[in-house]
Structures are given as structure tokens and as C-alpha cells.
Amino acid sequence: MDWKMLNMPATRLILAAAVAGVLAGAIAVYVRSAADGNTDRPGADVAAASCEAKTGQATAVGAAAKGAVAAMLAADPPQSLSTLAFNDPDGKPITLAALSGKTVLMNLWATWCAPCRAEMPALDALQKEMGGPDFEVVAVNVDTGSDEKPLKFLDEIGIGSLRFYRDNTLGLFNELKTRSLALGLPVTLLIDAEGCLLAHMNGPAEWHTDDAKTLIRAAMHGND
Helix, strand or coil, X not given: CCHHHHHHHHHHHHHHHHHHHHHHHHHHHHHHHHHHHHCCHHHHHHHHHHHHCCHHHHHHHHHCCCXXXXXXXXXXXXXXXXXXXXXXXXXXXXXHHHHCXXXXXXXXXXXXXXXHHHHHHHHHHHHHHHCECCEEEEEEECCCCCCHHHHHHHHHCCCCCCCCEECCCCHHHHHHHHCCCCCCCCEEEEECCCCEEEEEEECCCCXXXXXXXXXXXXXXXCCC
């Protein structure tokens, strides 16, 4: 008698049970992960709905984008950016929500981006003139590697008003790319005090101009 043949069904049953156990575990992990990921959905949905209701405000801001900042496009529709993550000037992880309460002009830049380098003094001057509890230019450096190169660049050109925000992982840029907001560098976002995107643009602009200041004031007055 061929004992191997007799034992084959039992072996298959054991293997099938093992596979079923693995699949059951995988399904359990998937379900648990899905549940964990959904715990924040109600809040996210409320934020999204709140921002989408600001279409009129975004349209008004877009209409104020003229002259030197005419490339700024109204958000269509406005969306919540409060979860965007990067590092604060102390090197600690934060999200845009940490800046709630103030209008933000977020600019992503890198030392290898010539247009970015060219517009940094104007962004610095804009922050010096208009920055305060109600408005901030948040220039986020996205160079990979250490802080040495971007800090050296800022020091060489005499940047004194901009705070040093940072993301050396390119995670922030990739998130904006996923949202169809970033094609390259620089990219600039105008965000209201509740973290809602009102307008955006790809490419550089003359930020320390009357046109730019009029645009910023249009966004700030929409928060009143």
C-alpha cells in the first residue's frame, strides 16, 4: 500500500488550513487598518465641506490676482490643506494646522531652483512688511540632505525675516503633486486662516509689489 497516497489528503488539508489562517489574519489586519484610518474621516469631511463652501471667497481672491501675480489661480474648488506636513524652524514636525488663525502664503523652494532663488528676497521683504499675527510667508525648503546648503544660501543673500521651514523628504511636494497643485518649483499657495486653499500658482512672481499686497489683503479680508 502506498502510504504517501493515503497521507496526501491530510497534508493538503493541513496546508489549506494554514493558508486559510494566513488569509484570515491578513483580512483582520486590513479591516483593523481600514477602521483606524477612518477614525479621522468625520473631521476631514467637515473640513473639506467647510473649505468647499468658500468658492465665492476663492473667486474674489482670484479676481484680485493681477499684474505681477496674475498667474495666481483661484482654487476650484477650495480644499483643506491643514494636514500638509513639514518641519518648523526648530526642526520639529508640524502640519499647516499649527498655523491656523493666520493667512498663509506658502512657497516651496530649493537651492537648485534658479527662479526660487531669485524670488527669495521679495518673499523676505513681503514677510518683513506684512508678516505678523494675521499673516505669514511660509517658505518651505525642499532640498534633500542636510540643512547646511539652504541655510548657507539664505545667509549669503541676507534673508532675515523668513523663518526656516523645511521638508527634506519631498513628501510635501509629492502631496501637492498628487493634488494637482504642483508641477515643479517654485509653487505658491495662498491659504486662509482655516487652512483652506484659496489660490495657487506654479512659477515665480514679484512678491514685494503692490499687486502682491493687494492679493494678500483680499485673502485676509475674506477671513473677517
